[in-house]
Amino acid sequence: MLARVLILAAMLACFGCQDRGRTAAPDGNASGAVPVEVALVDGRYRLLRGGEVYRIRGAGAGVEGLEALVAHGGNSFRTWRTEPDTSSGQQLLDRAAALGLTVALCIEIGRERLGFDYSDAQAVARQLEYARGEVLKYKDHPALLAWIIGNEVDHDYTNPAFLDAINDISKMIHELDGRHPTTTALSRFDAERIALLDARAPDLDIVSVQSYGGIVHLPAHLRDAASPRPYWVTEFGTIGHWEVETTAWGAPIEHHSSAKAAIYLKAYQQFIEPFADKVIGAYVFLWGQKQERTPTWYGMFLADGSETEVVDVMHFLWNGAWPRNRAPRIDGMLLDARAAEQDVTLTAGGQYRASVAASDPDGDPLRYRWEIRHESTATAVGGDHEEVPAVIPGLLEPGAAAVVRFSAPSVPGAYRLFVYVYDGQGHAGHANIPFLVTEA
Numbered sequence: 001m002l003a004r005v006l007i008l009a010a011m012l013a014c015f016g017c018q019d020r021g022r023t024a025a026p027d028g029n030a031s032g033a034v035p036v037e038v039a040l041v042d043g044r045y046r047l048l049r050g051g052e053v054y055r056i057r058g059a060g061a062g063v064e065g066l067e068a069l070v071a072h073g074g075n076s077f078r079t080w081r082t083e084p085d086t087s088s089g090q091q092l093l094d095r096a097a098a099l100g101l102t103v104a105l106c107i108e109i110g111r112e113r114l115g116f117d118y119s120d121a122q123a124v125a126r127q128l129e130y131a132r133g134e135v136l137k138y139k140d141h142p143a144l145l146a147w148i149i150g151n152e153v154d155h156d157y158t159n160p161a162f163l164d165a166i167n168d169i170s171k172m173i174h175e176l177d178g179r180h181p182t183t184t185a186l187s188r189f190d191a192e193r194i195a196l197l198d199a200r201a202p203d204l205d206i207v208s209v210q211s212y213g214g215i216v217h218l219p220a221h222l223r224d225a226a227s228p229r230p231y232w233v234t235e236f237g238t239i240g241h242w243e244v245e246t247t248a249w250g251a252p253i254e255h256h257s258s259a260k261a262a263i264y265l266k267a268y269q270q271f272i273e274p275f276a277d278k279v280i281g282a283y284v285f286l287w288g289q290k291q292e293r294t295p296t297w298y299g300m301f302l303a304d305g306s307e308t309e310v311v312d313v314m315h316f317l318w319n320g321a322w323p324r325n326r327a328p329r330i331d332g333m334l335l336d337a338r339a340a341e342q343d344v345t346l347t348a349g350g351q352y353r354a355s356v357a358a359s360d361p362d363g364d365p366l367r368y369r370w371e372i373r374h375e376s377t378a379t380a381v382g383g384d385h386e387e388v389p390a391v392i393p394g395l396l397e398p399g400a401a402a403v404v405r406f407s408a409p410s411v412p413g414a415y416r417l418f419v420y421v422y423d424g425q426g427h428a429g430h431a432n433i434p435f436l437v438t439e440a
Contacts, residue, residue: 036049038229077101110127260309368422372392
């Protein structure tokens with residue numbers, strides 16, 4: 001519920017406790033939870049944690065890279081489930097607390113596009129009980145910041161009853177846990193979707209939206225949607241693979257790492273930060289690495305752990321200063337003297353040349369790595385799992401440098417050439433070009 005006052009009496013009573021970080025739980029038992037609330041302060045929405053304004057410097061993250069998040073000035077991260085793949089929720093929250101981080105913990109719930117039926121009353125009831133169990137496990141943890149009830153459950157929905165279920169879970173959370181606000185992460189942000197959310201899930205404290213290239217429309221949506229609640233941006237980042245230009249054969253054209261850094265900077269400075277009276281939190285995506293159309297599209301790190309220029313950008317935004325040593329800069333990449341937008345077509349087995357223009361802000365010597373992979377054939381949506389396309393060995397001449405010579409694959413089809421540029425200081429830039437191989 002909007003501007004929920006989180007048991008002020010319990011907070012006042014706590015001042016007499018030996019452990020000032022503990023408050024009385026709704027059932028009278030001691031709790032380590034730090035109270036969090038949404039409030040109007042001088043006519044502006046604010047998130048209060050422990051009674052003080054809490055400015056989120058957040059990222060979407062898993063169990064890896066949390067030390068780096070702290071080192072770069074982050075103070076919070078969001079999840080997509082309560083039990084990450086490589087650790088328990090308890091371990092994740094404990095690690096967050098030890099590092100001084102807070103967690104917007106997501107309770108994973110059913111999605112219609114993956115087969116969940118929100119007209120099945122028994123399935124919905126079982127889901128509510130599952131959510132109840134997760135809340136009881138973690139509601140008193142001091143690292144908990146808020147509850148995200150489902151991630152993009154609205155993606156390709158036909159039955160709006162999913163919002164009724166989310167509202168029931170939110171009401172259950174407020175009954176069991178009076179200290180943490182609730183939200184759900186929407187895949188779309190427009191007046192119609194927000195009106196539906198306001199009508200069917202009024203118990204949520206915060207409206208959360210996820211936007212990539214569409215973040216440029218956030219100011220207009222904030223004006224036109226006119227929800228009475230504040231907002232979080234629970235995912236923002238580069239231009240989505242569904243939003244970019246494609247080649248003639250349908251391969252999405254990915255921005256190189258420096259172009260992405262400029263996109264992240266603009267997204268935050270122009271479309272999030274100026275609206276802090278309404279947008280009270282933002283989580284950048286992705287503090288880690290994943291395969292989604294390519295192995296480099298959304299990750300702020302490479303698979304080997306190298307930090308890209310986007311990490312530098314977030315360091316600047318969170319600290320007001322750039323990091324001491326910065327990632328290599330990419331100025332462009334060519335394949336057979338053509339850019340990706342020029343629909344690069346090669347002949348099977350032919351000999352070709354590719355180049356990358358790169359520099360290092362600190363003058364560090366650069367090292368280059370090139371690879372050719374099959375083009376992804378994935379059609380998954382919503383961040384669902386994808387297999388990493390295989391690397392094709394034996395095509396590149398040895399002696400990696402800014403210019404490379406290679407043989408085109410002998411089998412016609414769609415491929416992609418990648419380059420990675422390392423500075424020897426834990427940072428890297430990257431770029432790639434999709435290409436089509438035809439018969440000789």
